[in-house]
Amino acid sequence: MAIERTSAQDTNPQPVPKEQVADGVEDPQLDEEKLKQFFIGSIDQGTTSTRFIIFDGLGEPVAQHQIEFTQKYPQSGWHEHDPKEIISSVEQCIERATSIFVDLEHNVSDIKAVGITNQRETTVVWDTNTGEPLYNAIAWPDTRTKGMVRELKLRDGADKLQDLCGLPLSTYPSSVKLLWLLDHVDAVKQAYEDGRLSFGTIDTWILYNLNGGKKNNVFVTDSTNASRTMFMNLHTVQYDDKLLGFFGLDRKKINLPKIVPSSSPDAFGAIQSGDLKGIRIAGCLGDQSSALVGQQGFTPGAAKNTYGTGCFLLYNVGEKPVISTHGLLATIAYDFGGNRKPVYALEGSIAVAGSGVKFLMKNMGFITHSHKISDLAASVQDNGGCVFVTAFSGLFAPYWIDDAKGTIFGITQFTERGHIARATLEATCFQTKAILDAMELDSGHKLNMLAVDGGMSNSNLCMQTQANIIGIPVDRPAMRETTALGAAIAAGFAVDVWKEFDELKGINQKDRVIFEPNISKDESEKMFKKWGRAVEMCRGWLDADEQNGEFS
Known part of the structure; x- marks a missing residue:
């Protein structure tokens, strides 16, 4: 069947239904009637809200509920959450989504398992004896540790850490948040000295509480979360004494959760109260x-990009970790246990994606709602010669330019709001290409398609532009709750809702669409070269004494 093609300059580009893009490989056949009778719950505990979604065996959401919780900003650069409020939000979401599920005439007993997915790096500490938190959770974007990170980088062995754990020293990992707590919170320091300090990321805290807290003391983390702490050796998938020693931690004084695979029928325990009492937690x-x-x-070679406030791009590199030499992070992609080896990924982050759209809306008054950015960008045929380097806080991967500032090049009397809107969307697409190029150099795997999700992926214009800039197809699902679905897949796999990876390839394939690149390679390279010039020209806006803290 012929594929309808549209140009990036069209004001309303239309994606191509995936079934029209035949590659000669038939999708696996699923027993749809059977799978519709199986259900898996998924706790999605994010940075600003918590959700509980119940999926059927085809990966379709059946019932869900979402609650936003309090964001605490005690000082500039500080970002905290109340650990007890997080647990409350989880319990409320489970209760309300389950009620909707029952109202749809389903039985709770049809929910085979529950999975958990969570904001990473966010750090919780509690008293092992009482189960009570000793301080607010320090959230992953928190930057109070900038000064500490500068000092840590001067320690012997600092340049060797990334080879062991895949992460460079920065304010993001859990390690430096824990050190700050030990240095600044008396209750935490005393618990450590007494050997009753329990440390965990959000997954561990949720699992501990859903299993009844100190009574049952289910104290585990999965390897994907553990790989974000800087305490786990990426090669052995175990805590590493060299890493702990670098941070000055005594393993006899701190309780670290056991590292287990991401999919397991028994490692994560079971829910101990409420409507889902007794149902196993089987994925994390x-x-x-x-x-x-x-x-x-x-x-290997598969990649996804989540277009949220920023962008997080993960690239599957297979069963051996790849330590980046091109400005990326190495992490565990997933670990489904059994006789399978963990699968690793390279990760790159873009600081400004959806937040660039919000900047045009809130700061500049260009639009009244975020979703209207596409209409504004489509009001012009192209960017009118404008390039917008959205370096509001410097540039992240793979550039790591701390002295860059947001800069618009090419403004003339011809420039309209639409040109700047289009340039804003293009900025995220250009940075995505830069990360993908770095990932291919690091991994040796050639990317052939990019899967996308998140708010900006709703824009046909943005996704068509993305396909044109990276020169490969962009694959967008109709059901975009892919983060919650991943946890449900891990849980369902553990309890045999699905038994083979080939079966999973048929999940969430309904109504996916493909954005095919439809400009020449020369034209795409010309656009990216111009972007590269703009990046170089936006350097050096701040002298060393003008910078407000270290970029991390």
């Missing part, structure tokens, strides 16, 4: 890993 993945699983990124 950090949110970006979970999105890769939800997008069925099971083969």
Whole structure:
């Protein structure tokens, strides 16, 4: 069947239904009637809200509920959450979504298992004896540790850490958040000295509480979350004494959760109260890993990009970790246990994606609602010569330019709001290409398609532009709850809702669409070269004494 093609300059580009893009490989046949009778719950505990979604065996949401919770900003650069409020939000979401599920005339007993996906790096500490938190959770974007990170980088062995754990020293990992707590919170320091300090990321805290807290003391983390702490050796998938020693931690004084695979029928325990009492928790993945699983990124070279406030791009590199030499992070993509080896990924982050759209809306008054950005960008035929380097806080991967500032090049009297809107969308697409190029250099795997999700992926214009800039197809699912779906897949796999990875390839394939690149390679390279010039020209806006803290 002929594929309808549209140009990037069209004001309303139309994606191509995936079934029209035949590759000679038939999708696996699923027993749809059987799978519609199986249900898996998924707790999606994010940075600003918690959700519980119940999926059927075809990966379709059946019932869900979402609750936003309090964001605490005690000082500039600080970002905290109340650990007890997080647990309350989880319990409320489970209760309300389950009520909807029952109202649809389903039985709770039809829910075979529950999975968890969570914001990564966010750090919780509690008293092992009482189960009570000793301080607010320090959220992953928190930057109070900038000064500490500068000092840590001067320690002997700092340049060797990334080879062991895949992560460079920065304010993001859980390690530096824990050190700050030990240095600044008396209750935490005393618990450590007494040997009653329990440390965990959000997954561990949720699992501990859903299993009844100190009574049953289910104290585990999965390997995707553990790989974000800087305490786990990426090669052995175990805590590493060299890493712990670098941070000055005594394993006899701190309780670290046991590292287990992301999919397991028994490692995560079971829910101990409420409507789902007795139902097993069988899957657990950090949110970006979970999105890769939800997008069925099971083969080396598969990649997904989540377009949220920023962008997180994960690239499957197979069963051996690849330590980046091109400005990326190495992490565990997923670990389905059994006789299978963990699968690794390279990760790149873009600081500004949806937040660039919000900037045009809130700061500049260009639009009244975020979703109207596409209409504004489509009001012009192209960017009118404008390039917008959205370096509001410098540039992240793979550039890591801390002295860059947001800069618009090419403004003339011809420039309209639509040109700047289009340039804003293009900025995310250009940075995505830069990360993909770095990933291919690091991994040796050639990318052949990019799976996408998140708010900006709703824009046909943005996704068509993305396909044109990276020169490969962009694959967008109709059901975009891929992060929650990934946790459900991990849980369902553990309890034999699905038994083989080939079966999973048929999940969430309904009504997917493909954006095919439809400009020449020369034209795409010309656009990217111009972007590269703009990136170089936006350097050096701040002298060293003008910078407000270290970029991390």
